[in-house]
Amino acid sequence: MAEYLIEEETIDLRELARAVWRRKWIVVAMFLAAVIGAGLASQLVTPIYEATTTVLVQDSGGSQLAFIDGMGMVGKNQNQNYVEILKSRTLAMRTAQALGFDYDVHSLEFAAFRNSISVQLVSGTDAIRIKVQHPDPEQAKLRANALVDAFMSLNQEVNTEDARSAREFVGEQLKIVEADLRRAEDELRRFKEEEKVVAPSEEARAVLSRLSSLENSQAEAQVALDQVERKLAELRRRLEAESPTTISSTTIANNPMIMQYRTRLFDLETQLSTAELQYASDHPRIAAIRMEIEQIRSRMDQEVERIISTETMAINPNYQSIVQQVMTLEVEQVALQAKRQAMGELIAEVERSLAGLPSKEVQLSRLIRNQSVL
Numbered sequence: 001m002a003e004y005l006i007e008e009e010t011i012d013l014r015e016l017a018r019a020v021w022r023r024k025w026i027v028v029a030m031f032l033a034a035v036i037g038a039g040l041a042s043q044l045v046t047p048i049y050e051a052t053t054t055v056l057v058q059d060s061g062g063s064q065l066a067f068i069d070g071m072g073m074v075g076k077n078q079n080q081n082y083v084e085i086l087k088s089r090t091l092a093m094r095t096a097q098a099l100g101f102d103y104d105v106h107s108l109e110f111a112a113f114r115n116s117i118s119v120q121l122v123s124g125t126d127a128i129r130i131k132v133q134h135p136d137p138e139q140a141k142l143r144a145n146a147l148v149d150a151f152m153s154l155n156q157e158v159n160t161e162d163a164r165s166a167r168e169f170v171g172e173q174l175k176i177v178e179a180d181l182r183r184a185e186d187e188l189r190r191f192k193e194e195e196k197v198v199a200p201s202e203e204a205r206a207v208l209s210r211l212s213s214l215e216n217s218q219a220e221a222q223v224a225l226d227q228v229e230r231k232l233a234e235l236r237r238r239l240e241a242e243s244p245t246t247i248s249s250t251t252i253a254n255n256p257m258i259m260q261y262r263t264r265l266f267d268l269e270t271q272l273s274t275a276e277l278q279y280a281s282d283h284p285r286i287a288a289i290r291m292e293i294e295q296i297r298s299r300m301d302q303e304v305e306r307i308i309s310t311e312t313m314a315i316n317p318n319y320q321s322i323v324q325q326v327m328t329l330e331v332e333q334v335a336l337q338a339k340r341q342a343m344g345e346l347i348a349e350v351e352r353s354l355a356g357l358p359s360k361e362v363q364l365s366r367l368i369r370n371q372s373v374l
Helices: 002-022 024-044 075-087 089-098 108-115 137-195 202-241 249-253 256-278 284-309 317-356 359-373
Strands: 049-056 117-121 127-134 245-247 313-315
Touching (some): 049 137, 075 137, 075 317, 108 284
Antiparallel strands (some): 049 127, 117 127, 245 313
């Protein structure tokens, strides 16, 4: 019985082999068709090239770009802010304009431009990796470099603005201090000449030294507070110009229907370019491809209108960064106000101890203190 089953199986395999052999040309034809089809598909599908660049942004302790000016942030939050800025619509528009593109902010072209850019932190480092995809390798490289240039330019603009603001602030303070110093020196000189007093006693000098130290600390706190309040005013002005949320063109670009239409458009544009080399401009094949392109574009426009009409909103990274900076500065503002108040109370206490000294020594001590503080 076992021998019979083995023989029957052998006969079946032989019959199958003979059947395949009788139809060998069909098998060969199908194989060739598959190979040719794969070859044609690889020729028609547009290849996508990727350009990669890496950026290492060092915090100099100053400003942090146009949207995050003010006190520096630290660690991962700072680097993540840089990533959000590099991915932001503002920087993408600057990059596009630098490349000569006149995109509308809600256009499909601009959405595709942004969608071709990816930005991420390099794990375990402070570096940021930027990748740009495009069918043309030169365009991919050009766009990646342009994005980095726009990022650096934006940073430089704010650094320049901050330096100018700092110079103005220091210049104003110097003028005030110089005027106060001249006045204090004149008053001290006149008092010594009129009262014939050259120097205070040891006790008065000790009190004077303590008082001068406290007033120096109070003056430093006041200068730092003035600077913080100037930065806060600038950040609040910028905050008023920003919207908390934005319509996300990235969401539009990542919409499944939009992605499907965009892929089909790439294929059709490639087919059209190939057909125009083979046929006359009025050939039915070219007309059919152009008609399908128009239909796809029309469907994409309708889909974008539908997405925008539903108000697909995303958190505005610029607004978020400014809010974070304001919060940091407000904490420092409170700390500086507390320090200034504490110094004021200590100064008042030391001044009360001067009441037990001779009036001329007290007056001389005050004049010397005014001069030394300035």
